Amino acid sequence: MRRLGAARLLPLLPLVPVLLFVLLVVLLPAGFVFGGALAGGGADRLPALFGDPLNRRALENSLEQGGASALLAGALGYPAGIALGRFSFPGRRLLRAFLLVPFLLPTLVVVVGFEELFGPAGFGPALWPALAGLGRGLDGILAVNAYFCAAMVSLTTAAAIETAPHEQEEAVRTLGGSPYRAFREVWGPPSGLGALAGMTLTFLLSALGFAAPLVVCGPGCYTLEVRIWSLAEVLGQPQEAGLLALATFLLLSLPVVGYVYLLRGSRRRRARRSRSPPPLRLRDPRAWPAIAYLSLFFGAILLLLGVVLLRSVTTVSGAPSLAGLRLLFAPATARRLGISTVAAGANSLFFASGAAILALLLAVLAAYGARSGARGAALPEYLLFLPLLISPVLLAFGLATLWRPLLGGASGTWVWILLSQAALALPFAAQTLRLALDRLPKGPWEAACLLGSRPFAAHLDAELPRLGSAVGAAALFAFAFGFGEFTATYFLVLPPFTTWPVELFDLPEIRLGAAAPALAGLLVLVSLAGFAAIEGGIRRLAR
Amino acid sequence: MPGEAVPFLAVRAVDAFWGDLPVLRSVSFDLEEGELLSLLGPNGSGKTTLLRCLAGLETPRRGSVRLRGTDITGWPPHRRGIGLVSQDPTLFPHRTVWENIAYGPQVRRWDAEAVASRVAELLGQLSLERFAERYPGALSGGEQQRVALARALAPRPELLLLDEPLAAVDPELRADLRAEFRELLRAQRTSAIHVTHDREEGFFLGDRVLMLFEGRVAQSGTPEAIWDRPAGRTVAAFLGYNILFRDGRPVGVRPDRLRIGPEGGPGVPARVIRSGFVGEARSIQLRLEEGGRAEVRCAREAPSIPPGRAVRLTWDEEVAIGPSAAPRP
Numbered sequence: 008m009r010r011l012g013a014a015r016l017l018p019l020l021p022l023v024p025v026l027l028f029v030l031l032v033v034l035l036p037a038g039f040v041f042g043g044a045l046a047g048g049g050a051d052r053l054p055a056l057f058g059d060p061l062n063r064r065a066l067e068n069s070l071e072q073g074g075a076s077a078l079l080a081g082a083l084g085y086p087a088g089i090a091l092g093r094f095s096f097p098g099r100r101l102l103r104a105f106l107l108v109p110f111l112l113p114t115l116v117v118v119v120g121f122e123e124l125f126g127p128a129g130f131g132p133a134l135w136p137a138l139a140g141l142g143r144g145l146d147g148i149l150a151v152n153a154y155f156c157a158a159m160v161s162l163t164t165a166a167a168i169e170t171a172p173h174e175q176e177e178a179v180r181t182l183g184g185s186p187y188r189a190f191r192e193v194w195g196p197p198s199g200l201g202a203l204a205g206m207t208l209t210f211l212l213s214a215l216g217f218a219a220p221l222v223v224c225g226p227g228c229y230t231l232e233v234r235i236w237s238l239a240e241v242l243g244q245p246q247e248a249g250l251l252a253l254a255t256f257l258l259l260s261l262p263v264v265g266y267v268y269l270l271r272g273s274r275r276r277r278a279r280r281s282r283s284p285p286p287l288r289l290r291d292p293r294a295w296p297a298i299a300y301l302s303l304f305f306g307a308i309l310l311l312l313g314v315v316l317l318r319s320v321t322t323v324s325g326a327p328s329l330a331g332l333r334l335l336f337a338p339a340t341a342r343r344l345g346i347s348t349v350a351a352g353a354n355s356l357f358f359a360s361g362a363a364i365l366a367l368l369l370a371v372l373a374a375y376g377a378r379s380g381a382r383g384a385a386l387p388e389y390l391l392f393l394p395l396l397i398s399p400v401l402l403a404f405g406l407a408t409l410w411r412p413l414l415g416g417a418s419g420t421w422v423w424i425l426l427s428q429a430a431l432a433l434p435f436a437a438q439t440l441r442l443a444l445d446r447l448p449k450g451p452w453e454a455a456c457l458l459g460s461r462p463f464a465a466h467l468d469a470e471l472p473r474l475g476s477a478v479g480a481a482a483l484f485a486f487a488f489g490f491g492e493f494t495a496t497y498f499l500v501l502p503p504f505t506t507w508p509v510e511l512f513d514l515p516e517i518r519l520g521a522a523a524p525a526l527a528g529l530l531v532l533v534s535l536a537g538f539a540a541i542e543g544g545i546r547r548l549a550r
Numbered sequence: 551m552p553g554e555a556v557p558f559l560a561v562r563a564v565d566a567f568w569g570d571l572p573v574l575r576s577v578s579f580d581l582e583e584g585e586l587l588s589l590l591g592p593n594g595s596g597k598t599t600l601l602r603c604l605a606g607l608e609t610p611r612r613g614s615v616r617l618r619g620t621d622i623t624g625w626p627p628h629r630r631g632i633g634l635v636s637q638d639p640t641l642f643p644h645r646t647v648w649e650n651i652a653y654g655p656q657v658r659r660w661d662a663e664a665v666a667s668r669v670a671e672l673l674g675q676l677s678l679e680r681f682a683e684r685y686p687g688a689l690s691g692g693e694q695q696r697v698a699l700a701r702a703l704a705p706r707p708e709l710l711l712l713d714e715p716l717a718a719v720d721p722e723l724r725a726d727l728r729a730e731f732r733e734l735l736r737a738q739r740t741s742a743i744h745v746t747h748d749r750e751e752g753f754f755l756g757d758r759v760l761m762l763f764e765g766r767v768a769q770s771g772t773p774e775a776i777w778d779r780p781a782g783r784t785v786a787a788f789l790g791y792n793i794l795f796r797d798g799r800p801v802g803v804r805p806d807r808l809r810i811g812p813e814g815g816p817g818v819p820a821r822v823i824r825s826g827f828v829g830e831a832r833s834i835q836l837r838l839e840e841g842g843r844a845e846v847r848c849a850r851e852a853p854s855i856p857p858g859r860a861v862r863l864t865w866d867e868e869v870a871i872g873p874s875a876a877p878r879p
Binding site: 448450451453454455456457458459460461462464465468469472473 | 605606607626627628630631632633634636638640641642643644653654657658701702704705
C-alpha cells in the first residue's frame with residue numbers, strides 16, 4: 008500500500024535545496040574532474056593506470072592501511088561497545104558521548120600526540136624503548152587510524168546492541184537459554200552488524216587517509232588520496248589525478264554501498280524502545296573484565312589528550328614553559344605563515360560555524376524527505392553519502408577546477424572551503440538526525456497533518472522540537488568536522504583563509520615545529536570545550 | 551442523476567493492499583451529515599486501514615472517497631478537514647494541553663480570540679480546564695484521550711474518525727468516556743465514524759453499524775437490526791451467538807437462551823468441556839457432537855456440571871435466528 012500517495016509532489020519541495028547542493032557542490036565538480044580526465048584519450052589510459060608503480064603502490068597502501076585499520080579498530084572497539092551497550096552505570100551516557108571526541112579531533116593533533124608519546128623524545132620510549140617506533144611508519148599510521156576509529160566502532164556496536172530489547176534476552180534466559188544462546192539469538196547479530204558498519208567506515212576513512220600518511224610516514228606510505236593530491240597540486244598532472252580519482256571512486260563504491268546497506272539494516276531494527284540495560288556492579292566479579300577494559304579504553308583516549316595538553320605548556324624535558332605558546336602568537340610567526348594564529352583561529356571558527364549551520368539545515372531537510380515517505384523522497388538522503396565516495400581531495404579538486412575560476416577566483420576561496428566542509432559533514436549530521444527521527448512515533452506528525460498542517464510544517468511543529476538532542480549532536484558533528492577538517496581545506500586554502508589544522512601542518516614546514524604542540528593543545532581545548540558546551544546544551548534540550 | 555441527494559460521505563468500491571495482500575475489498579457505504587457510524591469487526595478486518603484511507607494517510611489502490619460530492623481520494627490529509635482520534639492519543643508532548651487543542655485552529659489561521667474561545671469551550675465541555683497548562687506527560691490515559699478528542703474537534707472538522715480511542719482505557723472509565731464522547735459529538739453535531747472491535751461500544755456509540763469482515767462489508771444497519779438479525783454465521787458468531795444446526799440448517803442462539811438437558815432427551819447433543827463463574831452468571835463451555843463449540847450462560851445458582859458429561863442443548867424457537875430471517879446488505 009502506498010503511504011501518503013496523495014501528497015505526491017509537494018512534500019518533495021523542501022528537498023530541492025538538498026538536491027541543488029549535492030548537484031552543485033559534489034556531483035558537478037566531481038563529474039567535471041572525471042570528464043576532464045577522460046577527454047583527449049584519457050579513457051584509453053584508465054585500464055593501464057595501475058601499471059604505474061607509484062599508482063599501484065598507492066592502491067596497495069590504501070588497501071593495506073584501510074584493511075589493517077578496520078581490523079585493529081574492530082578488535083579494540085568491539086569489546087568497549089559491548090560493555091557500553093549491555094550495561095548501565097553512572098556516567099555511561101557521558102562516556103558514550105565522549106567517544107565522539109577522538110573521531111572529531113583534527114588528525115594532525117593525534118599525530119602530534121603520538122609523536123609526543125612514542126617519538127624519540129616521547130614518554131613511551133623513556134619507559135620502554137621498544138615503543139619507540141610506534142609513532143612512525145606504517146605502525147604510526149595504523150595507531151592514528153585506530154585511535155580515531157576504535158571509538159567509532161564501539162559507538163556503532165553499542166548503538167546496535169541497544170536495538171535488541173533487553174526483554175528478549177530475559178525471555179531467552181527464562182526459557183532456559185544459556186548466555187551464549189542469548190548472544191547468538193538476541194544481541195550478537197545486531198552487535199556484529201554495528202561493528203561491521205563501524206569497521207567499513209574505518210576502512211573507507213583509512214583507505215583515503217591523507218594527513219597521517221603524509222606526515223607520519225612519507226612517500227612510501229602514500230594512499231590513493233595523497234597520490235591524487237600530489238599529482239594535482241605538486242606534480243601538475245591534473246588529468247592523471249582525475250583518472251586516479253575516477254578509479255578510486257569506482258573501487259570504493261562497493262564498500263560505500265555496503266556501509267549504507269548496513270546502516271539501513273540497523274535502522275530497520277530501531278523500532279522498539281527497551282528498558283535500560285542491567286547495572287554494572289563493582290562487587291560482581293563477572294563485571295570486572297568490562298570495567299577493566301573500559302578503564303583501559305578510555306584511559307588510552309585520555310592519555311593522548313593529556314599528553315598533548317601537557318606538552319603545550321612544557322619543554323621537551325617536561326619543565327613548565329609557555330615558550331611554545333609565545334612562539335605561536337609571535338608576530339614573526341605570523342609573518343612567516345602569512346597569517347596570525349588568532350586570525351587562523353577566527354577562520355576555523357567561521358568556517359566550522361558556517362558549515363555546521365548549512366549542514367544542519369540540509370540534514371533537517373533530507374531527514375524530513377526520507378521521513379515523509381513520498382515516492383523518491385529518500386533519494387537525497389542517499390546522495391548525502393556521496394562525500395564518503397567522493398573523497399575530500401576529489402571534492403576540493405573539483406571545486407577548485409570547476410567553480411573557482413568561474414566564481415570569485417582566489418577571493419572566493421572562503422566559499423569553497425565552507426561548502427566543502429559542509430559537504431563532508433553532511434552524511435554524519437544527516438544520519439544522526441535520521442536515527443533520532445526513526446525513534447519518534449509517526450502519530451504526532453500525522454495528527455498535525457490531519458489538523459491542517461502541511462507535511463513539512465507538521466514536521467517542524469510536531470517532530471523537530473522533540474529532536475533537540477539529536478539536532479545538538481548533529482550540530483556538534485558538523486562543527487567539529489569543519490573545525491578539524493584538514494584535507495579539503497589544505498587543498499583549497501590560500502593564506503588569508505588558513506585555519507588552525509592547516510597552520511598545524513605548516514608550522515614544521517617553516518621550521519617552527521616547536522610551536523606545534525602548543526597549537527595542538529589549543530585544538531584539543533577547543534574540541535573539549537565545544538564538546539562540553541554542546542553536551543550541556545543537549546542535556547538541557549533533552550529535558 | 552439530477553436532483554438526487556448527494557451523500558455527505560460516499561465511499562465507493564475501495565480496495566487497499568499491504569503489498570499483495572488485500573486488506574479492503576470493494577468497500578462501499580454512505581454516511582449522512584451528523585450521523586455517528588460504528589465500524590465493527592474483528593482484529594485484522596481492515597477497519598483501521600479504511601479509516602486511514604478516509605483520513606488520507608493511506609491511498610486506496612482503487613475506488614473513491616467523496617465528501618459532499620467532491621472526490622477527495624487523492625487529497626493529502628491537511629486539505630481534507632477530517633479529524634482523527636486514535637488509540638494512541640498522539641498528543642504533542644512539547645505543547646501544553648491548551649496548545650495542543652489550539653493547534654488546529656491556529657494552523658487554519660483563526661484569529662487569536664476565536665482560538666481562545668474555542669479552546670475554552672472544549673476545555674469546559676470535556677472538564678479539562680484544570681489541566682490547560684499541563685503537558686501531556688502529566689495526564690492519565692483517560693485525560694489524554696479527552697484532550698485528543700478536544701484537539702480533533704477544535705478546528706470543527708467536517709468528519710471525525712475515532713479509531714478505537716478507548717481501547718487502552720480501563721473498563722470503568724471507558725463506560726464514562728464513551729457516554730461523554732457521544733454527548734459531545736451530538737452537541738457539536740459532528741459526523742463521525744467510530745472503529746471498534748467491542749460490540750457493546752459500537753452499538754452504544756453508533757446510530758448505524760457497519761460490520762466489516764476480511765476487508766468486506768458484511769452488514770449495515772441500526773444496532774438493533776444487526777443484533778436481532780445478523781447477516782450470516784460470521785456476523786452472528788462475532789456478536790456472540792452460538793451457531794447450532796437443526797435439520798442441517800444453521801441457527802443462532804444467544805448463550806443465555808440455551809438450556810441444558812439430560813442426555814437422551816431432545817435437542818442438540820454436546821459434551822461439557824468446562825464450566826466457571828464469570829460474575830453474574832455461570833458459563834458452561836461445550837463441544838458440539840456435530841462439530842464446533844457452544845457456550846451456555848445460566849444462573850450462578852445452577853448446579854455445576856462436571857466436565858465430560860454428555861448433555862442436550864435446547865432453546866425456544868422464537869429466540870433463534872436463522873439465515874432466512876437475516877437481511878443481506
